[in-house]
Amino acid sequence: MFITFGMVVIFFLALVVLLQRIQIDDSTFSTYAVGNRAFDAKFQAMSFLNTWYPGAMFTAFGGMAAASGAISFYVLSYSLLTVMLMYVMAKTVWTWGKAFDLKTQPDLFALRFDSRHIRTIAAIIGIVSGIPWLVLGMQALGEMFKYLSLGALSFSQSVNSLKAVIFH
Incomplete structure (x- = not known):
């Protein structure tokens, strides 16, 4: 059980770290919702x-x-x-x-x-x-x-x- 949940936790931690490192700025709703088209x-x-x-x-x-x-x-x-x-x-x-x-x-x-x-x-x-x-x-x-x-x-x-x- 610890291995399976541990893998999920590691995946989401890696995802959070990756998203924090690339620092994409969604300054407007248009940027967030539709990627400025x-x-x-x-x-x-x-x-x-x-x-x-x-x-x-x-x-x-x-x-x-x-x-x-x-x-x-x-x-x-x-x-x-x-x-x-x-x-x-x-x-x-x-x-x-x-x-x-x-x-x-x-x-x-x-x-x-x-x-x-x-x-x-x-x-x-x-x-x-x-x-x-x-x-x-x-x-x-x-x-x-x-x-x-x-x-x-x-x-x-x-x-x-x-x-x-x-x-x-």
Whole structure:
């Protein structure tokens, strides 16, 4: 148990040291949120793929694969179509984002539909629709810590430990 958790601690300590050494300055929200638009649409599409796909596998698809074994068909159809659609849309959205200084999806909706109220609605929908992913992420991390502890911690203890760290 100490070896597995020790490896995780070493990884995160190395990450913190690395981030402190390179000293990237995020002086504006635009720099933080969109990197001053220094990355083109292809990079944005690949960024989406490289964050969404492992996250989806880690949280939701793992349980479906274990329960039914049907994940390969789902991943092929849903994931590939999503990535293709994202790639097609990325160039246009990136161009609009740069031209109109858009930083969030609600900003894009407000521009597209010329409505201040739709920005609020899109933001609320984004927050509410993110809650199930947050719950799935907590459950996945609980399972991961259960296995990292080599069974010394139960799933409930792992999730409660995460909650204590986050909400303390």
